[in-house]
Amino acid sequence: MAKTRKGTPCWYELATTDPTGAAAFYGHVLGWTTADAGMPGFDYRLASSGDDMVAGITPGSPPAWIFYVTVTDCGKAAKAVVKAGGAILNGPMEVPGTGTVAILADPQGARFGILAPLDDAGRAFDQKQAGHGNWHELMTSDPAAAMAFYGKEFGWKPSRSMDMGAMGSYDIFNHAKADIGGMMRQAPGMPGPGHPFWVPYFGCDSVEAAMARVTAGGGRVFMGPQEVPGGAVIMVGQDPLGAIFALVGPR
Structure with a gap:
């Protein structure tokens, strides 16, 4: 291998x-x-x-x-x-x-x-390409314990945290010198299955245009378009069958 x-x-x-x-x-x-x-x-x-x-x-x-x-x-x-x-x-x-x-x-x-x-794991994750995996967001009951767990098992390292007010902090982690995701406390009433879960973000050329395609295709938009630190724009939504996903793209 x-x-x-x-x-x-x-x-x-x-x-x-x-x-x-x-x-x-x-x-x-x-x-x-x-x-x-x-x-x-x-x-x-x-x-x-x-x-x-x-x-x-x-x-x-x-x-x-x-x-x-x-x-x-x-x-x-x-x-x-x-x-x-x-x-x-x-x-x-x-x-x-x-x-x-x-x-x-x-x-x-x-x-x-x-x-x-067995060989090359492929390019499913590529933060520079639209249509590829770009970010990984964990909604969890215990962000500190989760950060320690994934750090021990996979070598992910805490990068920086952003104050989310009453929702707590958004804790970003990195791998191979690049930020690849964040973790935050799952608040009551948040969209999702009711237990801790990961939300994958896929890259796109325009979040605003993609949002229109989401709703036209029978999906829902829970949040967005929202600019995040660094200038990117995100949306979080749900496909017509109920799976939560998110998109990220340039302004």
């Missing part, structure tokens, strides 16, 4: 009650093209942005996004998560031509995946 940098976001996966409808929605919003993965007996769609595969779409309920991070040994990484208070939800299992994967939960209950790739 090629040398892998542990803790790099590498894949995005949507479980949904209507994979065909979800593929059409994200194709309209983000320009993704979708093709069947060709796995006998398993409905798995591969979504691409240009030449890069960026996400998988598969049957599942309730509809929700997760993302995967790279590890060097999937079995050992999964056992370490359990030892730290998390849980194994599925796997580890080998995916032909890809590597070994597992779906896990952190100690607060937020779900995520890990991948020990």
Whole structure:
């Protein structure tokens, strides 16, 4: 196996009650093209942005996004998560031509995946390309404990915090010298499943234009367009089947 940098976001996966409808929605919003993965007996769609595969779409309920991070040994990484208070939800299992994967939960209950790739993990995460993963936001019951957990397991480091008033702080973390996400306390009444969860942000050329496509496609916009420090604009919304996602782009 090629040398892998542990803790790099590498894949995005949507479980949904209507994979065909979800593929059409994200194709309209983000320009993704979708093709069947060709796995006998398993409905798995591969979504691409240009030449890069960026996400998988598969049957599942309730509809929700997760993302995967790279590890060097999937079995050992999964056992370490359990030892730290998390849980194994599925796997580890080998995916032909890809590597070994597992779906896990952190100690607060937020779900995520890990991948020990056979070779190059791909370019699903690329903060310079529209249609790719760009940011990862954790809504959690205990941001401090979550930051310590992901720091220990994947080498993520606290970067800076922003005061959110009554909502507490927004704690940004980095990996490989780049800020890649943030964590905040999940407040009562926030959109979402009611338990800690990750929200993936996908890059786009214009958040305002993408928001119009979200609503035209039957989705909802909870927040945005909102400018954030650094000059980018974000929106947080929900696809027509109920999965929470977000978009980020230039002003």
